[in-house]
Amino acid sequence: MSVDEVQLDRLRQTLQADDYRLDVDLTGSAAAVTIVAGPDACEECLVPKPLMQSMLAPVLGVEPASITLTYPTDGH
Template sequence: MTIDHTALEGLRAGLEADDYSMEVTEAGDRLEIRISAGPDACADCLVPKDMMRSVLHSALGVPEEQIDINYPDETLEPGGR
């Protein structure tokens, strides 16, 4: 899987502005995304997962169906929806 790391860093910077961090792990043909909240995180600043998946797809070039997303206080599950 080829990921646009420059775009990834741009997405991370945007999340960090709202006190979130993003961990990205390649697992076979899947991309696991874990977003964590810091103590000053803006609770209303995270978009719905489907929208985040679309943003990640557009920015990183990874098919949406291969992106699993974990938001704060959730357990990552296959399909991450």
């Protein structure tokens, strides 16, 4: 598994512009990704989870199905 740090940083910056934070925890060939909303984030600004997983997969070097994705609306 090889993480594209440049692309990951770009994705983080894009999300930060909409007041979101992207947290990534890689374990073997799987990834746990959490997107956290700030006070000025808009819920409608995030793409559907399957699309986000397909965007993250090549950046994280894992298969989309191996990404556990948590959105702010999921409740913790």
